[in-house]
Amino acid sequence: MDNDVGDPVIVTGFHASRTxxxxxxxxxxxxxxxxxxxxxxxxxxxxxxxxxxxxxxTDPARxxxxxxxxxxxxxxxxxx
Numbered sequence: 001m002d003n004d005v006g007d008p009v010i011v012t013g014f015h016a017s018r019t020x021x022x023x024x025x026x027x028x029x030x031x032x033x034x035x036x037x038x039x040x041x042x043x044x045x046x047x048x049x050x051x052x053x054x055x056x057x058t059d060p061a062r063x064x065x066x067x068x069x070x071x072x073x074x075x076x077x078x079x080x
Contacts, residue, residue, distance in 0.1 A: 011033065012033075013029070013030040013033050013034075014026040014027075014029060014030055046074070047067075050070060
């Protein structure tokens with residue numbers, strides 16, 4: 001895998017249609033992608049439900065620091 005920051009790559013899944021069924025390898029690739037995507041999607045869902053962020057009216061840099069602090073506290077609580 002090439003980790004070139006100047007040439008980013010977007011990984012997407014395979015799509016089936018009525019006339020084009022997915023091969024077992026494509027199904028496996030979609031499954032691996034879904035496993036990696038699920039924690040990120042759950043994280044965004046939790047962020048949307050955090051009460052301090054619902055009416056946040058501040059500088060984006062300050063919001064980023066607040067978000068990082070909330071994530072640290074959440075991870076501490078989850079790992080406890």
